[in-house]
Amino acid sequence: MSLSAPPRLLVVDDEPDLRTLYELALLREGYDIETAGTVEEAWTLLNAARYSAIITDMRLPDGTGLDLLRRLEQAGRPEKTIVITAYGSAENAVQALKSGAYDYLTKPVDLRQFRSVVASALGRGLAVAAAPAMRGAGRLTRPAAAPVVADALQRMGGRTPVMQQVRVLIDKVARSMAPVLVHGESGTGKELVARAIHQVSQRAGGPCIAVNCGAIPEQLLEAEFFGYRKGAFTGANEDREGFFQAASGGTLFLDEIGDLPLAMQSKLLRVVQERAVRPVGAMAELPLDVRIVSATHKDLACEVAAGRFRQDLYYRLNVIQIRVPPLRERLDDLPLLCEAVLARVAGESALVEVPRLTGAALQSLAQHPFPGNVRELENLLHRAVALSSGGLIDVGDLGLHEASAAPLAAEPARVVPAEPVMGVVDAVALPADLVAYLDDVEREVLVRALEHHRYNRTAAGAAMGLTLRQMRYRMARLGIQVAGDALTVDDAEPLGDLVP
Structure with a gap:
């Protein structure tokens, strides 16, 4: 078949009227069509020629569309297959896809959708019109x-x-x-x-x-x-x-x-x-x-x-x-991942030299549990590049000890102000303004959570058992705003006793 020849399609269906309907619908699109009524007839044609795609009914007199799919798979044939199933038979449709079908259609077949699926299988009609900018998520x-x-x-x-x-x-x-x-x-x-x-x-x-x-x-x-x-x-x-x-x-x-x-x-x-x-x-x-x-x-x-x-x-x-495996299951990839992330950070920051990890720093990373997986690794290395003084990143630049010593679920009652104004009860300093003190603690925890989850409010809230609505309420009350890839914190006035 020459490069200029139209795509050749094979239609397999035991009902002559449907074969004719599909053939006419496809001929109008400029395709070259051949038809068969059984699995064996189809296989005879396939042994004699190559096709761009195959459209087959699920139920055939001597087998099923799945039988044809299995033969194509065993023979290593490249043709994409579209299976037509009876209306409501979701199990057959799913089985066809699992068996390697490109797509499926349900009876009665909508001819407009039929032509669209065939064009998609052949890589036609995918030119993208200018779509409006999407907002929100x-x-x-x-x-x-x-x-x-x-x-x-x-x-x-x-x-x-x-x-x-x-x-x-x-x-x-x-x-x-x-x-x-x-x-x-x-x-x-x-x-x-x-x-x-x-x-x-x-x-x-x-x-x-x-x-x-x-x-x-x-x-x-x-x-x-x-x-x-x-x-x-x-x-x-x-x-x-x-x-x-x-x-x-x-x-x-x-x-x-x-x-x-x-x-x-x-x-x-x-x-x-x-x-x-x-x-x-x-x-x-x-x-x-x-x-x-x-x-x-x-x-x-x-x-x-x-x-x-x-x-x-x-x-x-x-x-x-x-x-997708967690990072702890692929620690052998850690050196390669670190190199790739550091190269990307260097490019984004216009650094002349790509930073490198010392052997001790790499070993320290390998011993870290990485609950945040690759995203956490990226955050650690971004921070390390910012804190390191030269081209080498050492253990101290990673801040792993600090991170493990200050988990997100830190107990607020254990945080003590540096300069207590009131007296001391049982060796624990009491704040002069308990409401402001607790707001400061909550604000610090929320900021750390947002930074940890790359400013994703939904993920940060979920890590602390908060819904997105509760997270938004607390951020508004405490004056925390996300602007691009950065956080700003205002001295906000309390919003009152609202129910988040």
Whole structure:
């Protein structure tokens, strides 16, 4: 087949009328179509020619679409396969994706969605229109025109077997549209895995939208995810796209999916099943062309058992799971990770020389438990570069002893003012103003928590058992503000006895 020849597709279905319908729909798009009615007929054609993609029904007279998928896998065939299943048979759809199908469709097939899925499988129609800037917890990123495959993978770093396995899975799942659930502790690099999946897939030319599900107020979730129409509610002065529409042709990364309320989980399930979204205030649904990658630090199976997460949504999102190992399981990667982080810090700070760790400093890091994983390592090295006096970073520059001696959950009652004004009772100095004293202690703990979690209010609050609303209340009361990557603290007046 010459370079100018149209893509050749194979349609496998035992119903002649459906074969004709699919063939006509695809011929109009300029494809070269061949058809078969059974698994054996399809295999005969496959032995004689190569195809760009295969569209097969699940149920066939002499087998199933899964049988055809297995043969293709065993033969090492490169064709992408789209499986058509009966309406409501979610188990078959999930099984098809796990067996290597690029995507699936449910009967009765919507021809517009049918053409869209085929175009996506062939890498067509992914040119990205200028999308509006997303606000709040969503971030829109577009890969550069230069090679992008290495970006996220390089930032992940590491050559240990567990990280090699992560890379193998990323490469494998990037070939399909199967939903992926990335699981790992806080700070392990789950978002980097999601971005790597996007960058090595055919969707790399489209947008990658990252959404922190726990950072959006519950009453705004539907409007933020699905968009809205002008006049849908007070303040809706114009039509606005949601995260799903902004991710069209690309990937939607749903971070901390376990934090979604049950009501929103139901609406998300419908979107995943129907491949369509209805903006708030709209009458009609809009078809979607979006790859979903989710992430969580929670055990969603336990959340399902506890009734906090829908089982049907869990099965839909957890088609393929990638576990990102904590740093303590890949300490052999520590020297390589440190080199990469220090090189990045040096570049960002315009340093002439990249700082280096002494042997003692590296050994000290290797003995640290790293509850914050790679993110904590990055924070430690950022601080060490700022505190070190030369090109070498020693143990004292890391501040590990200080960090272990002052945990976030420090007891306020043990903090004693340097210059007590009142007398002493049982050798413990009493403050002259107990309210101001406790405010100072709380302010110090909140600031340390925010710095530890890179100014993420949701994560900092969760580390201390606070909801995002409680965290916001305390920050406002104590005059703590996050500005970019820095904190400012004002001498705020108490807001009164509000209930956080």
